[in-house]
Amino acid sequence: MTVRTTYANGEPCWADLQTPDVAAAKDFYGRIFGWTYQDFPTPDGRSYAQAFVGGELVSTIAPQNPLQLEAGTAAKWNIYFSAEDAADVLEEARHTGGTALFGPEPVGDTGVLGFLAPPGGGTTGIWQPGTHFGSRLFNEPGALAWAELFTPEPPAAVGFFQQLFGHEVTEYPQDDGGSYSTLLIDGSEVAGVVPADEGEQADWQVYFGVADVAGAAAAAQAAGGEVLVEPDEYPVDGSLATIRDPQGGVLNLIQVD
Secondary structure, X not given: OOEOOOOOOOOEEEEEEEEOOHHHHHHHHHHHHOOEEXXXXXXXXXXXXXXXXXXXXXXXXXXXXXXXXXXXXXXXEEEEEEOOOHHHHHHHHHOOOOEEEEEEEEEOOOEEEEEEEOOOOOOEEEXXXXXXXXXXXOOOXXXXXXXXEEEOOHHHHHHHHHHHHOOEEEEEEOOOOOEEEEEEEOOEEEEEEEEOOOOOOOEEXXXXXXXXXXXXXXXXXXXXXXXXXXXXXXOOOOOEEEEEOOOOOEEEEEEOO
């Protein structure tokens, strides 16, 4: 198990869940990942939970805000990119065809939070680290392993992130004539950009690692979730599955060593 101590500017560093039922989500994901938790109060008298693998912080399960609860919004996984200066990134987003949605907002001494969207949509978290820099594990069982943006405007989205963070780009032509793009930092792929299907809204797909993707998918189903994309018949490293938790949160599972 390799413990992370930092993330590069422009690298996905954290994923968390906003849900209408924190207790139910804790039970569900605990059965899949073996997470342990530490609960903390929120200012409005509710609580959120930090999730741990082997004592290392890997995610947070947080309650939805009152407007989301009132609207009956489904649970949602969010992805965050590490930023040296969140205010600069949000300001740059306004000048490169994107939208600054929220922030910069200091979160105590833990860091500075923001949200933006590239051209075509896809809410993207921005995190300027303070005492909290991101997941202590990456590409390990129970931890964030990958993220992909499905978007109706792939070239514009790729150019947007290049402008914000200086990502290098690799294109992988697909059989359907489209292209799968990856964003790179110092030669290492850190995220993907995928053409959305017609009528599909832009959104990030978040992947967490598991040691046994078929077993994890079965555990999700047994815990009351739904398997949207079944795992490969013969799981190998990189095998995938997609699950939906009982509160509507969609998460992808990828088999890792």
